[in-house]
Amino acid sequence: MLVNADMTASLGRLGLTASRTTVLWHLLHRGPSTQKTIADAMSVSARTVTGLVDGLVATGFVTREAHPTDRRAILVTLTPHGTEVMGVMAEQHPQFAHLLFDDLSSETYAQFVAGLDHVLAQLRAHVDPTDREHR
Amino acid sequence: MLVNADMTASLGRLGLTASRTTVLWHLLHRGPSTQKTIADAMSVSARTVTGLVDGLVATGFVTREAHPTDRRAILVTLTPHGTEVMGVMAEQHPQFAHLLFDDLSSETYAQFVAGLDHVLAQLRAHVDPTDREHR
DNA sequence: TATTGTTATACTCTATAACTATA
């Protein structure tokens, strides 16, 4: 998730946080989803999604609906209010959505990812292994 | 602060977090600094820096030293261990540092910032003001 | 047995407010 201070402040004014907005974004594009599906899409634990959806329900962006065939599962669904806000976000300014959700897709990022293992190997060689055990 | 999951995981293996690494980065380039200076540089509260420095002291990356002239202030100083780790990070792979600390400096980012106010005005017009009071 | 989601617990990062020590 790519985020900066301006973005966080902007979302705050709308009653959202970056992570909660990612959930809404997923729902807008994929439709009603189980929490498990959302967790996998966000590379985050099921527990984390429980908390995010709790917040979105409390602020009226989504509801939890019964899954038609799997009684273990829940379908997180956008409310009209949530749909409206996300619709505007997506339509009015594609750049906003792109920057918020797509992470770095530039050349620079590709270079970074490609080179990361090398850097880490270098760094690890200079860090005392016993120190690293502290966390 | 620009961060993604890969980066967080990478720093974690070194015994660091993104925010703590930002503190070390500042110290590497500016030398021993008061917590107030660090807070301003990071656009973060003094309280936040207290917590970050607490963590860095506990893991041996920095020490708190007396300020030579101002007895209210503290000079946060890199330990040899901290200097070594940050030196490698800076020298071996400039991209790492760039991506970690410079935020987006691309054209795309400039466009985003320029257009942000417009997007927000659009979005706000579609959000019920009473709902926003919830947070 | 495996999966979905919850509760329990804990850590990091962040903020504001009240306070102490010092300037």
Place this chain on the structure above:
DNA sequence: TATAGTTATAGAGTATAACAATA
């Protein structure tokens, strides 16, 4: 009065582990 830093308190986001309900 103003500044540097801490303690107190709070909220968001994240994780693992144990568990219940269901598949």
